[in-house]
Amino acid sequence: MKRLIVLLIIPILVFVGCNRDDDFGGNNEIKPVPFTVNIKYDASKYPSVADKGVANVTITMSNAVTGDKIIGKTDANGDLKLNAVLPGTYSVQAELQLKKSEYEQQIGENTSYEIVHFGGFQEKITVNANISSALVRISSGNLGDLVIKQYYYAGSDTKLGANFRDQFIEIHNNSDQTIYADGLYLVFLEGNVNNNVTNFTLPNGQYDWSLTAGGGTAANTDYVYSNIFIKVPGNGSQYPILPGKSIIVAQTAINHKVPFTDTNGTGVPIQEPARTVDLSQADFETYMGDYNISNGKKPFMWDIQNIMVPDMLINYWSIASNDLILNVTSMLGVGILRATDAEIASWKKIPAPKAPTGTLFLQIPKKYIIDGIDITDKEQKAPKDFPSDIDASRTFIANGVGLGEAMFTGLSVIRRTKEIINGRVVLQDTNNSANDFVTIKANPRGYAQ
Numbered sequence: 229m230k231r232l233i234v235l236l237i238i239p240i241l242v243f244v245g246c247n248r249d250d251d252f253g254g255n256n257e258i259k260p261v262p263f264t265v266n267i268k269y270d271a272s273k274y275p276s277v278a279d280k281g282v283a284n285v286t287i288t289m290s291n292a293v294t295g296d297k298i299i300g301k302t303d304a305n306g307d308l309k310l311n312a313v314l315p316g317t318y319s320v321q322a323e324l325q326l327k328k329s330e331y332e333q334q335i336g337e338n339t340s341y342e343i344v345h346f347g348g349f350q351e352k353i354t355v356n357a358n359i360s361s362a363l364v365r366i367s368s369g370n371l372g373d374l375v376i377k378q379y380y381y382a383g384s385d386t387k388l389g390a391n392f393r394d395q396f397i398e399i400h401n402n403s404d405q406t407i408y409a410d411g412l413y414l415v416f417l418e419g420n421v422n423n424n425v426t427n428f429t430l431p432n433g434q435y436d437w438s439l440t441a442g443g444g445t446a447a448n449t450d451y452v453y454s455n456i457f458i459k460v461p462g463n464g465s466q467y468p469i470l471p472g473k474s475i476i477v478a479q480t481a482i483n484h485k486v487p488f489t490d491t492n493g494t495g496v497p498i499q500e501p502a503r504t505v506d507l508s509q510a511d512f513e514t515y516m517g518d519y520n521i522s523n524g525k526k527p528f529m530w531d532i533q534n535i536m537v538p539d540m541l542i543n544y545w546s547i548a549s550n551d552l553i554l555n556v557t558s559m560l561g562v563g564i565l566r567a568t569d570a571e572i573a574s575w576k577k578i579p580a581p582k583a584p585t586g587t588l589f590l591q592i593p594k595k596y597i598i599d600g601i602d603i604t605d606k607e608q609k610a611p612k613d614f615p616s617d618i619d620a621s622r623t624f625i626a627n628g629v630g631l632g633e634a635m636f637t638g639l640s641v642i643r644r645t646k647e648i649i650n651g652r653v654v655l656q657d658t659n660n661s662a663n664d665f666v667t668i669k670a671n672p673r674g675y676a677q
Contacts, residue, residue: 260312263355263362265289267306267322267348269335270367270617272449276336281306282366285324285346292317292352315356319608321621322348322366323660344368345658347620351423351432351611367617368659373403374412375599375657377474379562380505380640380670381554382625389503389638390484393530395554396507396672397477399564400643400655401469409469409511410462413543414477415454415597416554417561418580418589419613428581434611439581441591449615452563452597453578453589456552457544460512467511467538472652476672479552480530481513481537490529491517503638505670508534514552515539525550543572544590556625556635561613563600565592594618601641601661606634621662640670 267285271278287308289298293316300308324346326334331344348366377400383392397414401407423433430436430448438447460467460477469475482488485501498504507513513534517527519542528551533539554560577588600614602622612622623641625634643664646656653675656664666676 258315259357260314261355261357261360263310263313263360265302265308265310265320265322266361266363267302267308267324268363268365269346270365273367273617274335277334278365282324282346285322285366288321288323289313289353290319290321292319313355316354318353318355319349319351320353320362320364321660321662322346322364323620323658323663324366325658345660347616347658347660349612349616349620352425373401373405373407374469374564375400375402375643375655376562376564376601377655378640378642378670378672378674379601379603381560381603382556382634382639382670383554383636384484384504384638384670385500386636388498388500389636390498390505391530391636392553392555393480394484394504394507394670395479395552396505396510396670397562398474398642398672399469399477400474400653401471402655402657404471404649404652406468406470408462408465409460409467409475410464411566412460413565413567414456414458414460414540415452415563415565415592416456417563417600417613418453418455419559419561419611420582421558421610423609423611430611432611434613435581437578437581437591440584441576441578447591450594451591452561452594452600452614452618453580453591455544455546455587455589456560457590457592458514458552459541459543461538461541472654474673475511476507476509477540478507478510478513478537479554480515480532481507481510481534482532483508488532491527491531492529494529496530505672507672508537510534510537510672512540513537516542516551519545520550544577546577546587546589559603559605559610559613561600561602561619563597563614563618565596565598567596571596599657601665603641617659620658620660623661623665626667638670639667641665642668642671642674642676644676 267282269277283304285302302308326344346366346368348364350364353362378398380396384390441447483506484504487497515533531551576591600618602614602619604622604624625639644656646654
């Protein structure tokens with residue numbers, strides 16, 4: 229069972245799991261040690277205040293082995309001072325909310341948001357007798373009016389449901405104005421699928437993209453990397469998203485609850501329709517048939533085209549898969565962004581550090597991203613793909629199952645509902661997917677309960 233230690237204001241020693249009389253056998257390595265977490269603003273985004281500690285930041289330290297947590301708030305100097313922490317490896321998550329007036333006073337710039345959310349996340353922080361502190365920097369995200377509402381990547385039962393054919397992404401208009409989806413991009417991130425540290429990774433196990441992209445640390449902090457980059461069609465005013473409404477991008481826009489005939493002419497039965505979803509009314513689909521044919525490939529047997537649903541445009545596709553298969557084991561972070569054709573044409577294509585002579589990935593400046601969510605497994609054995617100012621943490625299918633067990637469950641992650649204003653649904657957006665998302669049975673255009 230995971231344990232929770234809550235520390236308020238100036239934390240005092242709270243130590244769980246050891247006998248009061250235990251002298252730890254004289255072993256200094258496992259004796260609790262003092263440790264301080266210091267919080268400062270992102271130096272590249274807020275250079276004028278980068279040297280100042282940030283007060284009232286909520287800190288959650290999680291032991292990577294036991295899952296035990298320590299929670300507290302920073303003092304006026306930006307420090308969370310802990311009297312005793314068991315040596316080990318920890319992740320640190322930082323969260324802060326500033327009202328409009330507080331933001332403008334502290335940061336020295338205006339904002340149109342009534343509440344600005346800051347987040348920071350750092351993995352593999354070592355605590356021992358020789359390492360007594362860690363610096364974590366926080367930043368506000370690219371808050372926008374469009375947010376990712378639902379990400380259904382698990383798929384349904386392989387025999388009784390629709391396998392992975394029924395996967396979809398739902399995007400919500402969180403504003404009070406109509407926004408056109410025309411030209412909006414969906415990007416799926418590439419990253420290491422485990423956090424083992426090697427000669428081609430950073431200390432947290434994520435790829436060190438500077439090894440192939442150059443540019444030093446900026447290659448890892450200012451960019452994301454993708455081999456799937458697809459675009460909503462339209463001339464700029466064809467596909468409106470009304471306030472409080474959403475659009476659905478389906479892998480295959482058919483009713484997955486009923487039998488169908490695949491591209492080989494074979495009938496495919498659906499034994500238990502309740503396990504899957506009806507996507508026949510999706511707004512867009514990722515039909516790959518024409519793209520595959522133009523590249524000398526045979527259409528995938530399950531890639532059925534709904535001629536009533538517009539196809540997403542394939543801007544960049546460098547993976548071997550011949551359909552948009554959102555494999556749960558790959559844990560692809562997903563983002564939405566806008567950019568001009570000229571800007572996209574200037575972005576570099578580089579190989580992954582693990583296989584520098586293999587597939588090329590699109591290097592995307594993070595400043596273009598409107599919203600993004602990081603996906604992980606329950607055990608969080610994979611490193612983050614998005615920088616923490618895009619998503620301060622990660623979300624996952626949370627129903628008590630592990631990574632392999634989450635696959636083909638029919639479960640989805642969906643953003644919480646914050647409030648309803650005159651009938652318009654406003655979803656929660658704190659720039660922290662661990663707080664903003666919950667797990668439900670996949671439900672196109674549904675809401676979290």
